[in-house]
Amino acid sequence: MTEKEYDKIPGTIVFDADKSREGYHLNQFCISLRLQKNRDAFNKNEEAYLDAYPMSKEQREAVLKREWNLLLELGGNIYYTSKLAANDGINFQNLAGRMTGMGVDSYREMMLKGGRSIEGNRDKSEWGED
Amino acid sequence: MAKIMAGVGCSHVPAIGVAMDTGITHEEYWKPVFEGFKKSRVWMKKQNPDVIFLVYNDHCTAFDARCIPTFALGCGAEFQPADEGWGPRPVPAVKNHQKMASHIAQSLVLNEFDITIMNEMEVDHGLTVPLSVMFGDIKQNGEWPALVIPLCVNVVQYPAPTGNRCYNLGKAIRRAIESYEEDLNVIIFGTGGMSHQLQYKRAGLINSDWDKRFLDLMTQDPVGASQITHLEYLRETGSEGIEMVMWLIMRGALNENVTEVHRHYHVPASNTAVGHIILENNA
Numbered sequence: 195m196t197e198k199e200y201d202k203i204p205g206t207i208v209f210d211a212d213k214s215r216e217g218y219h220l221n222q223f224c225i226s227l228r229l230q231k232n233r234d235a236f237n238k239n240e241e242a243y244l245d246a247y248p249m250s251k252e253q254r255e256a257v258l259k260r261e262w263n264l265l266l267e268l269g270g271n272i273y274y275t276s277k278l279a280a281n282d283g284i285n286f287q288n289l290a291g292r293m294t295g296m297g298v299d300s301y302r303e304m305m306l307k308g309g310r311s312i313e314g315n316r317d318k319s320e321w322g323e324d
Numbered sequence: 325m326a327k328i329m330a331g332v333g334c335s336h337v338p339a340i341g342v343a344m345d346t347g348i349t350h351e352e353y354w355k356p357v358f359e360g361f362k363k364s365r366v367w368m369k370k371q372n373p374d375v376i377f378l379v380y381n382d383h384c385t386a387f388d389a390r391c392i393p394t395f396a397l398g399c400g401a402e403f404q405p406a407d408e409g410w411g412p413r414p415v416p417a418v419k420n421h422q423k424m425a426s427h428i429a430q431s432l433v434l435n436e437f438d439i440t441i442m443n444e445m446e447v448d449h450g451l452t453v454p455l456s457v458m459f460g461d462i463k464q465n466g467e468w469p470a471l472v473i474p475l476c477v478n479v480v481q482y483p484a485p486t487g488n489r490c491y492n493l494g495k496a497i498r499r500a501i502e503s504y505e506e507d508l509n510v511i512i513f514g515t516g517g518m519s520h521q522l523q524y525k526r527a528g529l530i531n532s533d534w535d536k537r538f539l540d541l542m543t544q545d546p547v548g549a550s551q552i553t554h555l556e557y558l559r560e561t562g563s564e565g566i567e568m569v570m571w572l573i574m575r576g577a578l579n580e581n582v583t584e585v586h587r588h589y590h591v592p593a594s595n596t597a598v599g600h601i602i603l604e605n606n607a
Contacts (some may be wrong), residue, residue, distance in 0.1 A: 205524050210481070270521075273383045290527035310533065
C-alpha cells in the first residue's frame with residue numbers, strides 16, 4: 195500500500211476510508227450499544243450478540259478481550275469504541291489512560307499539567323519508529 | 325432582512341455537559357472552564373438572537389457508518405438530544421426555524437454547495453454543549469432562548485472538508501441567511517476543538533501555542549487560517565483537533581474585519597483544550 199502523509203505521525207491512527215472499510219462491522223456493532231435495549235442484550239450474552247455482526251475473528255476477539263488499541267488498529271474508530279467503553283463504565287479520559295498505557299491516574303495528572311507536549315511527538319522517528 | 329451579527333467559536337467537550345448536568349461546575353477542576361463563559365452569557369442575553377446557526381459534528385450518534393454526509397443541514401421541526409451511550413442529556417429539544425432552514429438549503433445548493441438535508445435527526449453533545457455553555461442551565465422542561473439551525477460536518481472519517489472549503493461555505497451561508505426576508509438577528513457558532521487527541525498511544529496531546537495562534541488568526545487573518553492543511557491539524561493539534569475546520573465556516577460567514585469581544589482558553593477539560601472566542605461583525 196502506498197504510504198500516506200499522515201502515517202509518519204507517531205501513536206496515531208487516522209480513521210480514513212481504508213480503516214472505515216476494514217472496521218465497518220466492528221463499528222456498527224459498537225454503535226448499536228448506544229441504545230439501552232442493545233446494551234442489555236449484549237451484557238446478557240456477549241458472544242451471542244456478536245454473532246449478528248460479521249466482523250473478522252481478530253476483531254471479535256479484540257472486542258471480547260477489550261483490547262482498546264488493537265480495536266483501533268483493526269479499523270475501529272474511537273467514537274465507536276467509546277460506546278463499548280461507556281457500556282463498561284469507562285469514560286473518554288479513563289479510556290485514554292488505558293490506550294496510552296499510562297494508567298488512569300498518571301494520564302489524568304499529565305492532562306492537569308497541560309497535556310502531552312507536541313515536542314518529541316511529531317514524527318515516528320522521534321519515537322524510535324520507522 | 326435577516327442579519328448575522330456575530331460569530332462564536334467554542335469547544336464542545338462532552339464532559340463539560342456532564343459537569344453542568346451533574347451540578348459540579350463549582351468544583352476546582354471545572355471552575356476555570358466555566359469562569360471563561362461568564363462574560364459570554366451576559367453577552368448572549370444582550371444579543372438576544374432569534375436564530376443560532378450552529379456548526380458542529382456528530383460523534384457517531386445520529387450518523388453511524390452506513391451514511392457519512394460531509395455537510396448535513398437540519399431542516400426538521402425539532403431535534404431531540406441523543407442517548408450517546410450514557411443516557412440523553414437532560415436539556416430541552418432544539419427547535420428549528422424551519423422556513424429559514426429550507427431557504428438556506430435551497431440557496432446553498434444553487435450556490436454549488438451540495439449539502440444533505442436532514443428532516444429527522446437526533447443531536448449529540450456537539451450541538452447541545454455549546455448551547456449550554458453560552459446560555460447557562462436550561463431545564464429539560466424549559467426552552468432554549470433561540471431557534472437553532474444545525475449544520476453537521478463530517479470530521480470523524482478522514483478527510484474532513486478542507487479549511488478552504490469550509491471558509492467558502494461560510495460565505496455561502498451568509499449569502500443565504502442575509503437573503504432571507506424576515507428581520508432576524510442571527511449568530512453563527514463554529515464548534516469543536518481545540519487541540520486534542522482522544523485515541524491510541526499519543527492520546528492527551530495538547531498544543532497551546534498552536535491553539536493560541538489559531539485564535540489570533542480567527543480575528544486577524546481568517547484567509548491564512550483557511551489554508552492550514554489537514555496534515556498540520558493532525559500532527560500539530562491531535563487527530564481530533566481537525567474539528568477546528570468547523571470554526572472556519574463560522575468565520576467565513578463574518579466580515580473580513582471583526583471585533584474580538586471575548587476570548588477564553590483553558591487546559592484541560594477531560595482530554596481537551598477548551599477554546600472560545602466571540603467576534604462581532606463591524607458595522
